[in-house]
Every structure is written in C-alpha cells, then in structure tokens.
Amino acid sequence: MTDALATLPAPRHPDPADAPALRWGVLGPGGIAADFTDALHRHTGQRVVAAGSRSAERAAAFAAAHGVERSHGSYEALVSDPDVDVVYIATPHSEHLEHALLAIAAGKHILIEKPMAVTAEQARRIVAAAREAGVFAMEAMWTRYLPQTDIIRQLLEREALGELRVVTADFGGHVPYQPESRLWNPALAGGALLDLGVYTVSWASFALGAPAGIIAAGTLAPSGVDEQAALLLSSAGGAQALLSTSLLAGTPSLATISGSAARIETDSPFWGPSGLRVFRSDGTLAAHWRDPYGRPHRDGMAYEAAALARYVGEGRTESPLHPLAEAVDTLATIDEARRQLGATRVE
The missing domain is CATH 3.40.50.720 (NAD(P)-binding Rossmann-like Domain)
Known part of the structure; x- marks a missing residue:
C-alpha cells in the first residue's frame, strides 16, 4: 500500500x-x-x-x-x-x-x-x-475534467484509500450585499448554494454518489437567499460529507477524501488546476502532485471543452465522467438544503 x-x-x-x-x-x-x-x-x-x-x-x-x-x-x-x-x-x-x-x-x-x-x-x-x-x-x-481529478479518480477506482469514511469541501467568498445583483436576488436564483456551493456538493457526489441523508444549517440574507450554508450528507454505507459555502467570508477552497487506508487533500483551489497530497493512514505524506501544465485558474476550462469535443466525435450524447443524472442529483441535494434553510425560491 x-x-x-x-x-x-x-x-x-x-x-x-x-x-x-x-x-x-x-x-x-x-x-x-x-x-x-x-x-x-x-x-x-x-x-x-x-x-x-x-x-x-x-x-x-x-x-x-x-x-x-x-x-x-x-x-x-x-x-x-x-x-x-x-x-x-x-x-x-x-x-x-x-x-x-x-x-x-x-x-x-x-x-x-x-x-x-x-x-x-x-x-x-x-x-x-x-x-x-x-x-x-x-x-x-x-473540475471533473482536470488532470488532478483524474489522478483522484484512479485512486478511487483502485480503492487505494480503503473504505471511504469522510469527505470535506469548502468554497466561500466575501461578496458585498447588493440586493438586486445576481448573487443576492432571488429572482435571479441567487444564494451561496446555487453558485459556489454547487462545487462542494458535486465534489461529495464525485466521491460518494448521491446522498442518502441531508442535513443543512445556515443563514439567510435580507433578500431571502441563502448567504451561508453548512451541509452534512450521509451515504447509504455510513460515510459522511461535510460541506460549507458562504457569500460572507473567503474560505480556503480545500477538499479532502479520507478512507481507512489513506486520505487525499487537494491544494487550493480544489475546483481549479492546483495539486493534491496523499497521506498514509499513519498521517505521513506519501506523495505531493502539483499541476505542471501551465493552464492556471479558469484556463482549466479548456479541459471540459476538449472533453466535450471528443465525446461528440465519439457519437456520445452525455459525459461519461459527469453524467446528466448526476447533475440532476446534485440539484436535488441543493433543492433539499435550500428547503431546510427556508431560502426564497423563484422558479
């Protein structure tokens, strides 16, 4: 191991x-x-x-x-x-x-x-x-199409982390409150969960699949959208995901996947090209990979566009790395979290 x-x-x-x-x-x-x-x-x-x-x-x-x-x-x-x-x-x-x-x-x-x-x-x-x-x-x-994500995907496929137990992810930023702006206006589907938070929920889905249980806590802006939220997702097998998102404070933008044999910790930001560390079960560092490809920040969107072009060329109608059903399930998780928070919904 x-x-x-x-x-x-x-x-x-x-x-x-x-x-x-x-x-x-x-x-x-x-x-x-x-x-x-x-x-x-x-x-x-x-x-x-x-x-x-x-x-x-x-x-x-x-x-x-x-x-x-x-x-x-x-x-x-x-x-x-x-x-x-x-x-x-x-x-x-x-x-x-x-x-x-x-x-x-x-x-x-x-x-x-x-x-x-x-x-x-x-x-x-x-x-x-x-x-x-x-x-x-x-x-x-x-994020699904980044090189670092494929390294993690391969480790999960090989079950190199052992039995998965805990997944974490955070993504928050300080956004001044302007009630008519996109992030704060319920008519424009504002709120932390539908913007930054979708990255964290998708990360949990990537590691654990759709959750069997959802518990959400947080606060609402005066406009009624969620300004900050913490989610506890549980899998059918007993693993948990701890997620946080905020429009009130910048957070580290880190993500982890921890199993019985090892854990993965991303560099920041987990949602863009960065890197990852793998730790053994005794806490010692096994490996640190840094992205060497020179496509920083949103330049990493080139990977998803290239993937789409390949899939279309292969005659596919959806992505095998991020199926449409999973995108729907991610929104179902956010639906339930927003319901628990009492966030204003305009559909």
Missing part, C-alpha cells in the same frame, strides 16, 4: 489541443464566457465563432475583444447560426432552462454553466429535451 501511494498514477487526459475542433457559439457574453473563450483559444483547437446577446452592442463588443468572428443581437439568431456546432450557455442560472431548450430546439449540442438549472425538476426537463432531440448535453462542471 505504501509503495502504491508513493507512486501516483499519471493523468489520463490527452492534451486539450488534440481534441477535434468544434465551432462554438457563446450565449450570454459575460465574465465567465470571456474566460471560457480565451481558454479555448489559448489551449485548444476549438473556436468560438459567434457571440449572442439581447444587446447587439454587447455581443459586438465581446466579439471584438475576444477574437470572435461575428455577433448576434438575439439568442434566437445565435442558436440558428448554421456555422455553430455547440452552444455554451453562460447566462445566469435562472435563465438556463429557457436558453438550453432554445438551443436544443435548434438542434445544437450544449454546454451549460453550472448549475445546470435552478432546480432538479428544471434540469430533468433539459435532459429529457436533449435526449429526445439526440443532441449532446453537459453541465460545465469543469
């Missing part, structure tokens, strides 16, 4: 630049769309060929700033563009259902920013529509 832990498996992901080239359309040219577009153009053969917004001026400005060929002054025009293979949906998650269905109806493959929708029921509608249309659909949980 000691030797196996000291020699970590190599990530199995090929270079993002080697993925088949698809033509992308960006629906919702905001900050994360800008980082996504730049990551694709820097690190892959993918190309964003069109940007669409309700504002023609905003779409044109985005296209000019990020080397995009053309722009559209409506979402309908973007999804109807015959030169677009796949639509990246980067609008606020309160609009994901509408925009996903719009793109699917136009016959486009879709990558939807996380969370896939506001509720599990909305996500199920997207999944059903994509399957009926036969198009590829994927939630943009980019």
Whole structure:
C-alpha cells in the first residue's frame, strides 16, 4: 500500500489541443464566457465563432475583444447560426432552462454553466429535451475534467484509500450585499448554494454518489437567499460529507477524501488546476502532485471543452465522467438544503 501511494498514477487526459475542433457559439457574453473563450483559444483547437446577446452592442463588443468572428443581437439568431456546432450557455442560472431548450430546439449540442438549472425538476426537463432531440448535453462542471481529478479518480477506482469514511469541501467568498445583483436576488436564483456551493456538493457526489441523508444549517440574507450554508450528507454505507459555502467570508477552497487506508487533500483551489497530497493512514505524506501544465485558474476550462469535443466525435450524447443524472442529483441535494434553510425560491 505504501509503495502504491508513493507512486501516483499519471493523468489520463490527452492534451486539450488534440481534441477535434468544434465551432462554438457563446450565449450570454459575460465574465465567465470571456474566460471560457480565451481558454479555448489559448489551449485548444476549438473556436468560438459567434457571440449572442439581447444587446447587439454587447455581443459586438465581446466579439471584438475576444477574437470572435461575428455577433448576434438575439439568442434566437445565435442558436440558428448554421456555422455553430455547440452552444455554451453562460447566462445566469435562472435563465438556463429557457436558453438550453432554445438551443436544443435548434438542434445544437450544449454546454451549460453550472448549475445546470435552478432546480432538479428544471434540469430533468433539459435532459429529457436533449435526449429526445439526440443532441449532446453537459453541465460545465469543469473540475471533473482536470488532470488532478483524474489522478483522484484512479485512486478511487483502485480503492487505494480503503473504505471511504469522510469527505470535506469548502468554497466561500466575501461578496458585498447588493440586493438586486445576481448573487443576492432571488429572482435571479441567487444564494451561496446555487453558485459556489454547487462545487462542494458535486465534489461529495464525485466521491460518494448521491446522498442518502441531508442535513443543512445556515443563514439567510435580507433578500431571502441563502448567504451561508453548512451541509452534512450521509451515504447509504455510513460515510459522511461535510460541506460549507458562504457569500460572507473567503474560505480556503480545500477538499479532502479520507478512507481507512489513506486520505487525499487537494491544494487550493480544489475546483481549479492546483495539486493534491496523499497521506498514509499513519498521517505521513506519501506523495505531493502539483499541476505542471501551465493552464492556471479558469484556463482549466479548456479541459471540459476538449472533453466535450471528443465525446461528440465519439457519437456520445452525455459525459461519461459527469453524467446528466448526476447533475440532476446534485440539484436535488441543493433543492433539499435550500428547503431546510427556508431560502426564497423563484422558479
């Protein structure tokens, strides 16, 4: 066991630049769309060929700033563009259902920013529509496609940690309270859980699967959205996940998976390219892996785009590393946590 832990498996992901080239359309040219577009153009053969917004001026400005060929002054025009293979949906998650269905109806493959929708029921509608249309659909949980995640995946597949017992993850940031802004406004599906918290719930799902029990505690903002939350998730086998998220304070953004034989601790941030440490059951360090690939921070979104292109080339309709059913289950966990907290719901 000691030797196996000291020699970590190599990530199995090929270079993002080697993925088949698809033509992308960006629906919702905001900050994360800008980082996504730049990551694709820097690190892959993918190309964003069109940007669409309700504002023609905003779409044109985005296209000019990020080397995009053309722009559209409506979402309908973007999804109807015959030169677009796949639509990246980067609008606020309160609009994901509408925009996903719009793109699917136009016959486009879709990558939807996380969370896939506001509720599990909305996500199920997207999944059903994509399957009926036969198009590829994927939630943009980019953490699943990082090299470090594949190392962890291989350790879990080999049961190198022994029997899993405790999983932890945190993600918090200090966001000044502005009741009309996206993170604080219930009409825009604001709150910590549906934004930062989705990373932590997805991490627990990655390690343990869908929870058998959910206990949530936290506080609400004056607007009624959850401003801070702690979740205790339990698995059918008795393992537990301890998760926290906050809009009130920055937290370390660390995650762990602990088993009877060993534990994994990520470097910070666990949700982006960083690294990991593996400790033996006696607490001694077995190995420390640092990401060597030079795609820091949101440049790591190149991996998910490359994965999508490969899956489409293989004729798949969903990701084998992050199936649509799991994205739905993650939202079901958040649904229940928000219900327990009494968070305002606008659907």
